[in-house]
Amino acid sequence: GEDVEQSLFLSVREGDSSVINCTYTDSSSTYLYWYKQEPGAGLQLLTYIFSNMDMKQDQRLTVLLNKKDKHLSLRIADTQTGDSAIYFCAESPMDTGRRALTFGSGTRLQVQP
Amino acid sequence: ETGVTQTPRHLVMGMTNKKSLKCEQHLGHNAMYWYKQSAKKPLELMFVYSLEERVENNSVPSRFSPECPNSSHLFLHLHTLQPEDSALYLCASSQGQGRNYGYTFGSGTRLTVV
Numbered sequence: 001g002e003d004v005e006q007s008l009f010l011s012v013r014e015g016d017s018s019v020i021n022c023t024y025t026d027s028s029s030t031y032l033y034w035y036k037q038e039p040g041a042g043l044q045l046l047t048y049i050f051s052n053m054d055m056k057q058d059q060r061l062t063v064l065l066n067k068k069d070k071h072l073s074l075r076i077a078d079t080q081t082g083d084s085a086i087y088f089c090a091e092s093p094m095d096t097g098r099r100a101l102t103f104g105s106g107t108r109l110q111v112q113p
Numbered sequence: 114e115t116g117v118t119q120t121p122r123h124l125v126m127g128m129t130n131k132k133s134l135k136c137e138q139h140l141g142h143n144a145m146y147w148y149k150q151s152a153k154k155p156l157e158l159m160f161v162y163s164l165e166e167r168v169e170n171n172s173v174p175s176r177f178s179p180e181c182p183n184s185s186h187l188f189l190h191l192h193t194l195q196p197e198d199s200a201l202y203l204c205a206s207s208q209g210q211g212r213n214y215g216y217t218f219g220s221g222t223r224l225t226v227v
Contacts (some may be wrong), residue, residue, distance in 0.1 A: 033215050042203055042218030065217065080213070090154070092210065100146055100169060101216065103156035 022089030
C-alpha cells in the first residue's frame, strides 16, 4: 500500500539550515506537501510541489523533489526558534480510488538557541 | 468565525461512556475528514466525506461512528472506547480533493479514555 516515511527527530542550531527528508512509495503521486504542526495546534500547510517540478522556493523554504528516487526534502534557511515544530510530509493520490492525503509520521524539529 | 473549529479541545471519558466530537468549517469546502494522531505514528485517515456522502472508511472499528449532516458540520460519535483509542483526533476540510491548496485542519480534540 501507500507509505510515506520520515525520520522522527532533527536538532539544529538557530541560524543554521534545516533539511527534513521524506520518502514515499506511490509513484502516481501528483502533489506532495509539507505541513507544520505547532504544540496544541492542528496541521498548517506550509508549501506543496507538483510532481512535474524538481524544486520550489518560497522565502526561507526550499522543496526539492527527486521523482525517480521518490524523495522529497524541505530545507529551511536561517532556522529560527519559532520553526520548532513537527513537520509532516504528505502525498496526494492520482485517480487510484483513494480520496485523501497520506501522511508520514512527522519529523520533530528542535531549534537550539 | 473562519477556519475549522473542533470542540471540545480536551475530553476524558470512561470506557462505557458515549460522547461526540464536533467539527465545523466556515470555508465553503465540500469535503471533510477525520484523522487520528497517535504518538510517533503516521496520521491515520479514519473517514472521508465528500458532498455529505461518506466516500472512504478505513476499517475503523464500529465504536467510532461519523455523521455529516451538512457540508459545514462533521461529528464523530464515540461509544465503548478502549484505552488505545486515546489520541488527538483531527478534523480537516478541503475543496474537492484539496490538491492545489491542501487541507485546512482544526486544532484537534485530545481524547483520553480511562
